[in-house]
Amino acid sequence: MKCVVIGAGNAGRPAARILNYAGHQVQITDEKEMEEFPEDVQKTLLKMKEEGVDLQLGWDDPTNIDDVDAVYISPNIPKDSPIRHYLVDNELKLLINQDIADIVDKTINMDVIGVTGTLGKTSTTHAISEIFKNAGYSVWTCSSLSGNLLSEVIVDGIINGDHIKSDIAVLELPHGTIRLLSELKLKVGLITNIYADHLSEFEGSLEKYTKRKLMITESSEILVASSQCTPFLQDHDAVYYCSHGSDCDIKGYLKEDKIRIKYKLKKKEGEFETKFNLKGYYFENAVAAAAVALAYGLKEDSIVDGMNKFKGIPGHLEYVGDYCGREVHFDAAFVPEGIISTLEQFSQDKSNLIVLIDNPDSTNPRDKFQIGKLLGDYAQVIIASGFNETTGVLDMKSAQEVLEGAKDADALKIATEDMITAGEYSIKHSKPGDIILHIGPGAITNYQDLKDKMMKGIEEGCKKYS
Numbered sequence: 001m002k003c004v005v006i007g008a009g010n011a012g013r014p015a016a017r018i019l020n021y022a023g024h025q026v027q028i029t030d031e032k033e034m035e036e037f038p039e040d041v042q043k044t045l046l047k048m049k050e051e052g053v054d055l056q057l058g059w060d061d062p063t064n065i066d067d068v069d070a071v072y073i074s075p076n077i078p079k080d081s082p083i084r085h086y087l088v089d090n091e092l093k094l095l096i097n098q099d100i101a102d103i104v105d106k107t108i109n110m111d112v113i114g115v116t117g118t119l120g121k122t123s124t125t126h127a128i129s130e131i132f133k134n135a136g137y138s139v140w141t142c143s144s145l146s147g148n149l150l151s152e153v154i155v156d157g158i159i160n161g162d163h164i165k166s167d168i169a170v171l172e173l174p175h176g177t178i179r180l181l182s183e184l185k186l187k188v189g190l191i192t193n194i195y196a197d198h199l200s201e202f203e204g205s206l207e208k209y210t211k212r213k214l215m216i217t218e219s220s221e222i223l224v225a226s227s228q229c230t231p232f233l234q235d236h237d238a239v240y241y242c243s244h245g246s247d248c249d250i251k252g253y254l255k256e257d258k259i260r261i262k263y264k265l266k267k268k269e270g271e272f273e274t275k276f277n278l279k280g281y282y283f284e285n286a287v288a289a290a291a292v293a294l295a296y297g298l299k300e301d302s303i304v305d306g307m308n309k310f311k312g313i314p315g316h317l318e319y320v321g322d323y324c325g326r327e328v329h330f331d332a333a334f335v336p337e338g339i340i341s342t343l344e345q346f347s348q349d350k351s352n353l354i355v356l357i358d359n360p361d362s363t364n365p366r367d368k369f370q371i372g373k374l375l376g377d378y379a380q381v382i383i384a385s386g387f388n389e390t391t392g393v394l395d396m397k398s399a400q401e402v403l404e405g406a407k408d409a410d411a412l413k414i415a416t417e418d419m420i421t422a423g424e425y426s427i428k429h430s431k432p433g434d435i436i437l438h439i440g441p442g443a444i445t446n447y448q449d450l451k452d453k454m455m456k457g458i459e460e461g462c463k464k465y466s
Contacts (some may be wrong), residue, residue, distance in 0.1 A: 001025070006077055007030055007073065008030035014100075014155040015100045017048055032057060070094070100180060101183030104155075104181055105185055107158055113171070114190065116178060117191050118195040119195065126145075127286055131298065145314065178216060188292050191233075194229055258273055263294055282316075318331065320455070323427070326426075326427070326432065343378040343439075344378075347378050354381040356454065357440045359398045380411055384422075385417065385418055386416070428465045
């Protein structure tokens with residue numbers, strides 16, 4: 001079948017690649033020229049060309065479509081665009097997301113565990129993977145650690161044959177990926193939580209955002225969800241997990257350095273205990289991972305062993321080291337609920353807390369004033385960088401808005417243009433025994449580069465001020 005994909009955006013690229021992988025003759029078009037795309041997208045487009053996809057960039061003439069069997073139109077193509085009118089007028093077959101998802105579903109011939117939610121998707125995905133690896137499974141794991149666009153990460157894995165080499169797949173499914181892979185059948189689907197985020201993509205509607213997340217309920221044989229999701233799942237059967245005594249099927253209790261899990265499911269019940277090597281939100285993530293494993297049917301010993309060996313993931317409550325007497329930590333918190341969870345891990349320490357925050361906006365705007373207000377409740381020094389680590393754009397207004405939110409706090413407030421300077425100032429305005437903590441979305445979208453910049457600044461600060 002000869003297919004044309006209109007739009008080389010985040011949906012069009014993986015759609016074109018999976019159609020090509022499935023043996024179709026594929027052409028992808030976009031009004032942008034190659035050099036107008038970000039560098040990482042250019043690399044993907046060139047990879048697609050090597051795979052056999054015909055690139056027609058700088059193209060904006062629907063009448064050039066000849067002898068085509070089917071067309072896929074990326075969601076970002078305007079509803080009133082000439083190409084949409086052309087397709088209707090010429091009665092061309094339209095491929096939709098369900099068609100793409102159906103190809104993926106037929107290609108991945110194994111049990112799939114899908115993880116969605118607002119917070120905790122990545123770390124929970126890896127915690128689940130660790131449990132299944134320790135149970136003897138060969139696990140194909142796809143998460144944002146491998147790339148910001150999960151649909152491309154999953155398609156990459158298919159093209160590389162990861163689905164053939166593995167016994168089970170554990171896939172992180174953000175809202176965009178859920179839409180594209182809506183027909184992917186899941187043995188277990190997990191919803192970690194639902195909070196207000198990315199609402200700019202949903203016309204400011206939490207209801208529309210929630211509806212997208214809940215698409216996972218239709219494709220899951222077994223649905224697992226945190227008790228926080230109960231109000232959203234009134235019409236769905238789910239296995240609920242929670243912490244510290246709430247009413248649910250699987251309960252997690254944290255005492256000192258151990259987690260105790262108590263569970264009561266339809267076919268079995270019991271309890272077990274395991275050592276907890278981490279802290280903070282990793283507790284909720286670990287309980288979620290245990291709930292998925294129990295719902296799937298793994299034995300207690302395998303779950304205990306896997307939870308014991310899970311050591312966390314980069315950019316998530318990551319301890320970087322001691323630099324001239326200051327403890328340095330690196331975290332990706334950027335949604336208010338996540339920021340509070342992270343900051344509370346350090347609030348009981350008598351040391352001063354110096355918070356470095358990169359621009360809270362990624363490709364989505366966020367309430368920077370609210371974030372600044374939260375930081376003012378915990379930090380003695382707030383250093384806000386205006387550089388957007390996702391888009392590469394400097395926006396000092398964003399940094400000022402964060403600091404404006406903390407205007408009533410006694411904290412020292414500093415705006416900087418980059419994380420190198422922020423790292424240097426964190427040493428200048430701290431003393432041995434203090435804690436330096438990075439938060440912000442850049443720890444996910446630009447992990448290594450951002451961390452390197454911050455550490456370069458901290459090392460320079462140690463030379464100058466320590």
